[in-house]
Amino acid sequence: MEIASTPEARAQGLMNRPSxxxxxxxxxxxxxxEDQYFWMxxxxxxxxxxxxxxxxxxxxxxxxxxxxxxKVIYSRGPARYVLEFEAGxxxxxxxxxxxxxxxxxxxxx
Numbered sequence: 001m002e003i004a005s006t007p008e009a010r011a012q013g014l015m016n017r018p019s020x021x022x023x024x025x026x027x028x029x030x031x032x033x034e035d036q037y038f039w040m041x042x043x044x045x046x047x048x049x050x051x052x053x054x055x056x057x058x059x060x061x062x063x064x065x066x067x068x069x070x071k072v073i074y075s076r077g078p079a080r081y082v083l084e085f086e087a088g089x090x091x092x093x094x095x096x097x098x099x100x101x102x103x104x105x106x107x108x109x
Contacts, residue, residue, distance in 0.1 A: 046087035
């Protein structure tokens with residue numbers, strides 16, 4: 001899991017990457033819980049975007065975000081963390097809204 005905890009790392013995200021290694025993703029760590037907005041501009045691979053509350057509870061899952069889309073993907077309420085994985089990962093692992101995600105010490109980065 002890559003950690004994006006600085007404004008620069010969060011702005012870059014997974015843009016311009018044609019592929020991801022198996023079971024690889026990125027965790028975006030924000031300073032505080034608030035509405036989060038993402039888009040897929042310059043991102044050539046489809047992603048699942050998972051918005052997490054401060055407690056690690058899944059608030060919203062956006063499945064199969066469209067590559068290169070400039071459509072805004074909204075957290076649907078305050079989120080402190082956001083996970084991005086290859087599209088289909090959330091279904092494959094059975095992740096649902098309300099589930100608890102253990103981020104371990106990744107949130108201290």
